[in-house]
Amino acid sequence: DYAEAYSNLGVVQRELGQLEEAINNYNKAIQLKPDYADAYSNLGNTLQDQGQLDEAVKSYNKAIQLKPDYAEAYNNLSVALKDLKQLEKSIQSCVKAIQLKPDYAEAYNNLGATLQELGRLDEAVKRYNQAIKINPDYAEAYSNLGVVQRELGQFEEVINNCKKAIQLKPDNAEAYNNLGVSLKTLGQLDEAVKSYNKAIQLKPDYAEAYSNLGNTLQDQGQLDNAIKNYNKAIELKPDYIDAHSNLLMTLNYTTDLDPTNAITMARKFGKFVTENAQMRFSNYQGLSAPKKLRVGFVSGDLCSHPVGHFLESVLSHINPDRIELIAYSNSNIIDDLSKRIKPFFSKWKSICNQSDEAVANIIHSDRIHILVDLSGHTAYNRLPVFGWNPAPIQVSWLGYFATTGLNEMDYLLGDPYVTPPEYDSHFTEKVWRLPKTRWCFTPPNININAAELPALNNGYITFGCFNNLTKMNDEVVELWSKVLNSIPNSRLLLKAKQFRDKSTQESVIQRFNIQGVKSERITLEEPEKREKYFAAYNQIDIALDPFPFTGGTTSVECLWMGVPVLTLAGDSLISRQGVGILINIGLPDWIADNKKEYIAKSILFASDLEKLATLRSRLRRQILTSPLFDAQSFAQDFEKSLWEMWGQYLQKS
Numbered sequence: 001d002y003a004e005a006y007s008n009l010g011v012v013q014r015e016l017g018q019l020e021e022a023i024n025n026y027n028k029a030i031q032l033k034p035d036y037a038d039a040y041s042n043l044g045n046t047l048q049d050q051g052q053l054d055e056a057v058k059s060y061n062k063a064i065q066l067k068p069d070y071a072e073a074y075n076n077l078s079v080a081l082k083d084l085k086q087l088e089k090s091i092q093s094c095v096k097a098i099q100l101k102p103d104y105a106e107a108y109n110n111l112g113a114t115l116q117e118l119g120r121l122d123e124a125v126k127r128y129n130q131a132i133k134i135n136p137d138y139a140e141a142y143s144n145l146g147v148v149q150r151e152l153g154q155f156e157e158v159i160n161n162c163k164k165a166i167q168l169k170p171d172n173a174e175a176y177n178n179l180g181v182s183l184k185t186l187g188q189l190d191e192a193v194k195s196y197n198k199a200i201q202l203k204p205d206y207a208e209a210y211s212n213l214g215n216t217l218q219d220q221g222q223l224d225n226a227i228k229n230y231n232k233a234i235e236l237k238p239d240y241i242d243a244h245s246n247l248l249m250t251l252n253y254t255t256d257l258d259p260t261n262a263i264t265m266a267r268k269f270g271k272f273v274t275e276n277a278q279m280r281f282s283n284y285q286g287l288s289a290p291k292k293l294r295v296g297f298v299s300g301d302l303c304s305h306p307v308g309h310f311l312e313s314v315l316s317h318i319n320p321d322r323i324e325l326i327a328y329s330n331s332n333i334i335d336d337l338s339k340r341i342k343p344f345f346s347k348w349k350s351i352c353n354q355s356d357e358a359v360a361n362i363i364h365s366d367r368i369h370i371l372v373d374l375s376g377h378t379a380y381n382r383l384p385v386f387g388w389n390p391a392p393i394q395v396s397w398l399g400y401f402a403t404t405g406l407n408e409m410d411y412l413l414g415d416p417y418v419t420p421p422e423y424d425s426h427f428t429e430k431v432w433r434l435p436k437t438r439w440c441f442t443p444p445n446i447n448i449n450a451a452e453l454p455a456l457n458n459g460y461i462t463f464g465c466f467n468n469l470t471k472m473n474d475e476v477v478e479l480w481s482k483v484l485n486s487i488p489n490s491r492l493l494l495k496a497k498q499f500r501d502k503s504t505q506e507s508v509i510q511r512f513n514i515q516g517v518k519s520e521r522i523t524l525e526e527p528e529k530r531e532k533y534f535a536a537y538n539q540i541d542i543a544l545d546p547f548p549f550t551g552g553t554t555s556v557e558c559l560w561m562g563v564p565v566l567t568l569a570g571d572s573l574i575s576r577q578g579v580g581i582l583i584n585i586g587l588p589d590w591i592a593d594n595k596k597e598y599i600a601k602s603i604l605f606a607s608d609l610e611k612l613a614t615l616r617s618r619l620r621r622q623i624l625t626s627p628l629f630d631a632q633s634f635a636q637d638f639e640k641s642l643w644e645m646w647g648q649y650l651q652k653s
Contacts, residue, residue: 003033007042014046022046037067041076048080056080071101075110082114085355090114105135109144116148117353119332124148139169146178150185158182173203177212184216187500187526192216207237211246218250219498220507221470226250239276241384244269245377252402252574253470253549259426259572266405270428274407277387278357281364284392288650292322293642296368296391298351299399300330300380304337304530306553307374307399312337313442315344317635323642326366328359330380351382360388369393370642373409376400392653393645396429398439401552401574403427411645414438417580418573426572432641436627437584440634441556443624446531450562450620451538453613460489461606464540464563466533466554469496469504471546474511479568479595480544481515483602490606492517493539495525537561541612542605548575555581559623562616566602568592585626 010025026043030036044059060077064070078093094111098104112127128145131138142165146158162179165172180195196213199206214229227250233243248266251257301307318325327345332352342348347366351359359382363371371391375381376399386394389408396404397413404412405428412419412429415438419431455461463483465472472494484490492512498504509519525536534557543558545551545567551558555565555578567578569591582590590605592598605612623629 001032003029003036003039006032007036007039010039010042010046014042014049019046019050023050035066037063037070037073040066041070041073044073044076044080048076048083053080053084057084069100071097071104071107074100075104075107078107078110078114082110082117085353085358087114087118087353103134105131105138105141108134109138109141112141112148113144116144116151119350119352121148121152121332125152137168139165139172139175142168143172143175143178146175146182150178150182155182155186159186171202173199173206173209176202177206177209180209180212180216184212184219187497187504189216189220189498189501190503193220205236207233207240207243210236211240211243214243214246214250218246218253218470220504221473223250223254223470223473238272244272245381245383248377248402248405253473255473255475255548259423263403263405263426263428266403267428268405270405270407273384273387273405276384277360277389280387280389280408281360282389284367287367287369287392290369290646292320292324293369293646294324294326294367295642296326296328296363296366296371297345297374298328298330298363298371298382298385299374300382301374301378301399302327302329302338302341303331303333303335308337308341309442309444309553310398310439311374311442312341313629313631314440314635314638315341317632318344319635319639322639326368328363328382330375330382351385356382356384356388359385360390363390364388369646370395372397373404374399376402376404393649395432395645401577402572403429413641414573415580417583418576423572432645434634434637434641436637437580437634439552439628440631441553441560441628442631443629444530444534444557444560446534448531448534448538448561450616453541453609453616454539455541455606455609456613460491461487461541462491462493462539463542463544463602464493464495464537465544465546465551466495466536466558467546467549467551469494469498469508471549471551472508473546476546477511478515479598481512481517482599483544484512484517484521485515486599486603487606491521491523492544493523493525493536495527495533495536497527499524499526534561537563542566542602544602545578548572550575550578552577552581556623556628559585560620562619564590564605564612564615564619566590566592566598566605568595568598581628584628585623 006025006029010022013022023046026039029039040059040063044056047056047059057080060073063073074093074097078090081090081093091114094107097107108127108131112124115124125148128141131141142161146161149157159182162175165175176195176199180192183192183195193216196209199209210229210233214226217226230243230247233240251262299307325345327348328351330351368391370393372395378399383404386406386408394409395411396409409429411432412427414431415434424431484492505524509522512522537558540563543563543565545565547568548570550567558565569579570576579591592601
């Protein structure tokens, strides 16, 4: 009948990972001693380990009821509440723990973590620093501080704090993972890979580290290895949504992917989403005869991001008497573009750090007629929310370029050029074709004009590409090398985020050397701020589009700067973006149907500098009067499509 021994035995068993045995012994201790607050708190810890968060909360509350000044129980309760996304309650519990125990470093650390989830980053930094002041050897607080500083863009500080955490606790896998993320952001890709591998060595079941390693390998163009790491992350953590999306996103870069295999993998993700949605809404009362449609946009990119640049001018032409727009933002970033587009929405709701269930309930209670996903499988997506079917019609548009795989996604917005009818089988969604183009760009607010054709002064043609380096697979390098070798003295200018890394630069130079292109003909530049980025186009005569993942935003911006783009037509949405852009601006001659024609057209266009210079001088005017920049016409087509979708829904229901 020794209650304390049972409870202590439970503590040891929990440390050994024997969670069921630990729970049994805590319950035995409580049975013997019903007012045993420590046993209730220990039981809560173990239930939390098992993911039984609601039961853990009950156990912590019982401990607090028995012992009202139990600071540790309040602190542990705060962690469970945070995991349940009850963030305000979590803060209250942390604050109570600190009131009871002012030097409680762990409570300050947990308070920082909850504030971080709420997007209150400056406050989180303050709390982590308080934890470190109380306990200068608190490795976890240093690591967590590094995570917040990463979100604040303070990458050098992140690296310092992660290294401090590792110095204090050499087996701190989380710190190595956080360090890797910051090194990747700073372009130190090889060092990032080393850091992730160390995290995995220390914690072989660390799914997040495998997924992050995959992201870095993807940046390096090691797509097969990236895919292996995403699959490992999913094997370790089957409900790891980010790893699933990272995998599907990476498949778009591969050259040998059968569309049938791609949609099969997307359907697996869709099945997973359907099975994990605890319910599906089916009751949409009061929506049958609206005077205007309530349309919700779900995105983490309602800011200075390609999605934001495509949206801005369109939003300004949506008729508010016919369409009411509501934003569901999955980002805490509010920049100048965010402020400009906010007035076009009747409501702007942050869904950051809220559960899928909570977000689905918010959307359903807003009585949304049509819910539009703007992210697909890109970062900050909330695709699992769509599995709950919070709106009667759900649409994929703009931010992604392939199928989502979701059974609950009714439509994908396409156009006649990027999604011709023969490719309908590539999508789980029904393709709804807008009449001219699936997207419309906002004229850049940059006071930079197209300069004179560089070749006239240089005496040689400069080709260029500012796309993500991951798109430059071996087939692209081989084809571009043939172009360069066919045109004497021609040069190639590449600009990409990966060129912050010296080893990546050396690798790219070597890849072209193997194809017979000397290093002096290749110029590699790091990314720059928006103004300098646009100015760099004045160094290029002709842009070369990669494949199968063709350019989108970069191609439109390139054309706006007077630089024509040579594209290779493929057989998927992602490989036909260039086709859609060039047809819509009246440059169909710049589309090649095969690699041989790609080379022939590059030689043809490069050989007539007078014609190329004339095209450059008129290209901005030409593109600004095209459907790609006709926001008023696009908005009308968009509105009409939404109303037609709604009409079809009413006919079926």
